[in-house]
Amino acid sequence: MDGRYIMGIYLRESLPEGSYLRALPAIRALEGRAEPLPFDADVTFLVGENGSGKSTLLEAIAVSCGFNAEGGTRNFSFSTRSTHSNLWEYLTVARRRYPKDGFFLRSESFYNVATNIDEMDEAPSFGPRIIDSYGGVSLHQQSHGESFLSLVQHRFGGQGLYLLDEPESALSPSRQLTLLGQMHLLAGEESQFIVATHSPILMAYPGARIYLLDCEGIRPVAYKETEHYQLTRRFLEDPERMLRYLFED
Numbered sequence: 001m002d003g004r005y006i007m008g009i010y011l012r013e014s015l016p017e018g019s020y021l022r023a024l025p026a027i028r029a030l031e032g033r034a035e036p037l038p039f040d041a042d043v044t045f046l047v048g049e050n051g052s053g054k055s056t057l058l059e060a061i062a063v064s065c066g067f068n069a070e071g072g073t074r075n076f077s078f079s080t081r082s083t084h085s086n087l088w089e090y091l092t093v094a095r096r097r098y099p100k101d102g103f104f105l106r107s108e109s110f111y112n113v114a115t116n117i118d119e120m121d122e123a124p125s126f127g128p129r130i131i132d133s134y135g136g137v138s139l140h141q142q143s144h145g146e147s148f149l150s151l152v153q154h155r156f157g158g159q160g161l162y163l164l165d166e167p168e169s170a171l172s173p174s175r176q177l178t179l180l181g182q183m184h185l186l187a188g189e190e191s192q193f194i195v196a197t198h199s200p201i202l203m204a205y206p207g208a209r210i211y212l213l214d215c216e217g218i219r220p221v222a223y224k225e226t227e228h229y230q231l232t233r234r235f236l237e238d239p240e241r242m243l244r245y246l247f248e249d
Contacts, residue, residue, distance in 0.1 A: 105165060200228040
C-alpha cells in the first residue's frame, strides 16, 4: 500500500516584497512552479548548505500540517520562544490522506519537547504517563543521541508522517545506521519521512528523493552527485592530501 501522505507543496500566493524569505532562492523558486514540488517517495531529503532554507521549508511544512513549530506531535502546543517564519501562511501542502501518527523532530528544540513531556507528566492526570510512549525513561535522563533513538524506536508507531530536522546532529555514524534501519521498518508500515540533513549516511536511503537547495533554487539530485557524498568520499580516500590542501598557507 502507498504510504505517502504529502504529495507535494506549492506557494498559493507570492511572498510579500521585503520579506527575508525572498532572499532564499530555494523558497523563491517555489513561486514560479507550474506544478507542486512533488514528494513522490517514502523518504525525501532536503539538503544544502547552511542558510539555504531547508530547515525553514521543513518547519513551514510541519506547521502547515498542524505540528507545533518547536517540535512534537500535533498535541504539543508549548512555545518557548516564537522565532519560526511565516512561510507556512503562503504554503499549501497537497495531501493524499491523513496519517494516523506523526512527529516533528527538530534537534535545536528537542530539549524543550523533553521538558514539556516531563511537565505534563508532573501534572495531575488519570491517564497513563506520556513518557511511557517514549520508552518510559525521561528523555532528560538519556544522552542526546539516546533520547533521539528512544523517540524513533518507541514513539514512532507507523502509518505516520515524520518530519526530521538534522537528526544526525546527536547521532554517531553507527547510530545513524540504526536510524536508517528504523526508517526502513516504519516506511514498510505505511510511513513517510521528510528529512533536512547534512548526513551522507542518511542520504543513502534506497529510493529516496533528494532535493538540493542552493543559489539556483531547488531541484532533485542523485545521491552521488551531492557535495556531501563527493566531499566525504574524497576526504576518506586521501585525508592527508585534503588536510595538506586545507592547511596550506
